Amino acid sequence: MHELGVVYRNIRRADRVAADALGALGTSTVHEAMGRLGLMKPVMRPVWPGARISGTAVTVLLHPGDNWMMHVVAEQIRDGDIVVAACSADCSDGFFGDLLATSFRAQGARGLVIDGGCRDVRDLQAMGFPVWSRAVSSKGTIKATLGSVNVPVVCAGALVHPGDVIVADDDGVVVVPAAAAEATLAAANAREANEAGKRAKLAAGVLGLDMYNMREPLAKAGLRYID
């Protein structure tokens, strides 16, 4: 986080197969599989609904009101990447719009996660290019200050290293460290498999109280029923 004016060209990306598989499971399952860690703050919302992506992070550190480095990060995108943009201070300016989206897509990006603002929402939806941001704003930016590319960044409260897996959907954005991608996938798959059976029982009217054997611990904790 503490280097400015630096672009790391060679990063180790998480395993592609694991990254893709994690996306199919969704943020909530993945986040649970990680022990309830790795989630960005809920202020991060999709700028258009329904998108669901995963990929490997290329990171960029911006400064308020300045999107110069967005052009620098574009060159570092490889097929299957998601750009994760952090900012050195809170700023809702529209750092990103349809022109940059066109460029990012041409370089292979699957989407953008930005701790700032985004614009051209209508065009982004028409293009099918998904963005998660803390704001939507037409406010333009300048190109004057160096940040960095492919350094570790804090984005919406979550630490992201270049190459980490990013999973993003209507529920938010979760970060899986590259080294943990496969173990997290295994845990998430186990969790998912487990849920199907639970869902069927609950749909049939079985109560979680019974399915999870909660009655005894609740009573032990002192729960009283009053008629």
Added chain:
Amino acid sequence: MHELGVVYRNIRRADRVAADALGALGTSTVHEAMGRLGLMKPVMRPVWPGARISGTAVTVLLHPGDNWMMHVVAEQIRDGDIVVAACSADCSDGFFGDLLATSFRAQGARGLVIDGGCRDVRDLQAMGFPVWSRAVSSKGTIKATLGSVNVPVVCAGALVHPGDVIVADDDGVVVVPAAAAEATLAAANAREANEAGKRAKLAAGVLGLDMYNMREPLAKAGLRYID
């Protein structure tokens, strides 16, 4: 609000017919009919658009980061109920997702109103299970602390007694005390009937200034027109 670890099994629900009829009128009409009271704060938004429900409240008091009592309240749901979940402190965690929704629905719930976070938005929309919440978040919760079920709660600034009527739509969530349900319905129906005629006149170009006889009181208050 001041009892912990208690579940009231027998509550007096508002009249079902009145509860259903209030839902058809919508939150804005019902809230006006109550003298502009009973509304939850506007931070409460539907997690997917277009839902419009009404029903009788079963209440649950949660603690931050803990959804244990959601399983306890599930057993107290009767057909036509809406679960109203309050929290002892502000927390955006995802206390509720598709598994609990499956269970709530199986018990007869029409929806959930929660002063906290919700997850699995895509699944909830696919199921058609509506939720009003202050946040969307994948963040999971633990099951460690007792709250209470069917005690009076404050949810998003509104006092809710078990059995009260809840009306929720795209405009927000309003609470009608069970004892006031029928009088409120009558007042809301009168208001609604009254509005149809007004709407026609306004559409025809009649000004509210004339329709409501506002010109004289405005002049009396000192309004000046300058050409």
Added chain:
Amino acid sequence: MHELGVVYRNIRRADRVAADALGALGTSTVHEAMGRLGLMKPVMRPVWPGARISGTAVTVLLHPGDNWMMHVVAEQIRDGDIVVAACSADCSDGFFGDLLATSFRAQGARGLVIDGGCRDVRDLQAMGFPVWSRAVSSKGTIKATLGSVNVPVVCAGALVHPGDVIVADDDGVVVVPAAAAEATLAAANAREANEAGKRAKLAAGVLGLDMYNMREPLAKAGLRYID
């Protein structure tokens, strides 16, 4: 901003052709063409997605919890106007709903921009009447206090004079002073024309780094690449 209880009947509206043409370009292009000024705060969001309008401002100054002046401004609407409502203090109350929308439309309004709350969202969407607001709330208002109509107002951080051009879409709301409408249109058109070519190049994989000749200034600013 400093007159209360006054209605200006005769205002100079911006050129209609320019106002219409600016709407087709959208807020982000227009805001850039103005030198990155004139934008309302991003808290202003459309109450239903997809609307895109432009028109000339008629302004109204409200007080918290009081929508009396909304009926006064209705009479001042001319075909092609957009009502811009400011409030003397932050208030999320629902100052506006389907009845007023019916009236505004009958008078020729294309939409409403309000630094406050709005209700009857479902009806407004069904009518196709667009509103940009800081909140959605069923909370009703009273009719007791004089504000003003067609005075300069500050709405969501932007200064609006009666007759200014308002452009509003999914990205937000921008204000173009009447006297600047045509020059802004020319600048925005030039910008738009310029963007089409850029978009094609970026889509073909040309990098912004090269298209905008950024490599030299970045190197001069000290950017280092590390393999």
Added chain:
Amino acid sequence: MHELGVVYRNIRRADRVAADALGALGTSTVHEAMGRLGLMKPVMRPVWPGARISGTAVTVLLHPGDNWMMHVVAEQIRDGDIVVAACSADCSDGFFGDLLATSFRAQGARGLVIDGGCRDVRDLQAMGFPVWSRAVSSKGTIKATLGSVNVPVVCAGALVHPGDVIVADDDGVVVVPAAAAEATLAAANAREANEAGKRAKLAAGVLGLDMYNMREPLAKAGLRYID
């Protein structure tokens, strides 16, 4: 909460001795003694630091931008009361200043807790009249709309019945139901007595891990130490 235009003259106030004694213990101890309930949201802050009061609640329900009922509640104040002002919607207007403080004090009030704004902070501090509010604002209010006095209100997320004990200090504001005042006092005193011994041990370097016998449950929960 659902009555407008009503003033209840006779309320049952909590025991004065208990109310006074609770104030000496402070909000944090009292709130713990109540099972971690009864606390207003942390947005409620003292307008000047250092005040610490307790007393019995007289309640008033206001509307946004309107402080008419503040004069109505003044007449209902008895010696040792604290006025608790709720509002039917969020509003930061300055509902209260030095004139009303002079009047409230003359009637016997010990302070004000208001879910809105307050002004004349310098004068209030000079008078030694404490106020807890969500905002400081010079914004004045009108006198046009009826609310109610001595009805149950929700103030900053907490339910307050007339006559309840209010405890307020630098940590915030807590509400103790009148019927629970003496039991809460007993529990709070026990807690306080218990804390003195703990404090001495902790000051002497004993760890909470040992004093509270946490090592075993932590190990059982899976805590691992790594050198």
Added chain:
Amino acid sequence: MHELGVVYRNIRRADRVAADALGALGTSTVHEAMGRLGLMKPVMRPVWPGARISGTAVTVLLHPGDNWMMHVVAEQIRDGDIVVAACSADCSDGFFGDLLATSFRAQGARGLVIDGGCRDVRDLQAMGFPVWSRAVSSKGTIKATLGSVNVPVVCAGALVHPGDVIVADDDGVVVVPAAAAEATLAAANAREANEAGKRAKLAAGVLGLDMYNMREPLAKAGLRYID
């Protein structure tokens, strides 16, 4: 508001005697005397308590993260001025610290009002240089972008023209248009004179209900007393 890169050297400042006298009355009295207009949003707070100033505005428009124009405005300060700094988008960066305060003071400034962040709070207090801001932040800024000096600006929701009177104290910041300074002073003085008598009556136990003759209008509005 719509000019960038311009410095107006000659501005008409409000009458100095009126500006000074308004400061002695304080923001709440002045704001009331203006008909409850002209107030900045309550997010504007003094960075250290107790300061109370008034003076004439020199204005500056900044961009997020860029304080270059603060050096440009310094040259335009005349004795008795208050610098009012607006920003083209919300930004909490620390645009101002003790070095600029030293310079502003040397040029004759009485204080700063900034719709952004401020730093070196301890030094500012030691110097006795008052600042009202929306945030305190160490975050530094760059010097890369032109804004403007002595153009009309919107600062924290209030329109400020160069030369307007600014009054700032613990209650907030109010703007009096230069042309209205003397009339506002007269109205504020009348209000203040009027308040002394009221204060004495209220302190003696007279109720506002009687002093303001509110009992009849309250009864007429339907207020009911219940024993």
Added chain:
Amino acid sequence: MHELGVVYRNIRRADRVAADALGALGTSTVHEAMGRLGLMKPVMRPVWPGARISGTAVTVLLHPGDNWMMHVVAEQIRDGDIVVAACSADCSDGFFGDLLATSFRAQGARGLVIDGGCRDVRDLQAMGFPVWSRAVSSKGTIKATLGSVNVPVVCAGALVHPGDVIVADDDGVVVVPAAAAEATLAAANAREANEAGKRAKLAAGVLGLDMYNMREPLAKAGLRYID
């Protein structure tokens, strides 16, 4: 960030002499010396004014509403440390009060930085134990869930490794990586030395425009002066 239930006992602390010296320079100077990085969000404020500390970080990761790990971290404190507490989701609960402060101090802590709430403000001030937090709240917490101690954490948007230098004062909280402590100190000292001379010139009336040679670049950027 991605380990739960782990306590690292041996951490490499930054050089003590550098840590102490950085504290004397203050957050703004240190943050500038780091290239404007390392700052926590401005929501982090001292719970009582005037404190100014520096030291080495011991870190703890908490969960919402649960302060169990605060007792675990206490044992890892060494003389001169500052505890930095992060939370897996936003929570304003009062995780820390005078008992824990007594314990932390006895173990050698200089203060606490917590991305959550704090209580017993009056006692903390009396003890002279400084805390920076995002909220003050009496709300108590439970002891049920494992977090971790001395893992890297994200606190108020800043990445903190165990052993990093923390500098905190009225302007906020800044983090200096242990490995960068000495270089940052050198840069900060150079900056500080440089400022003394600038301050004297500015106080004598020299303008920053001249002292920093800004007139030419401003003119080149297009700044126009209008008389």
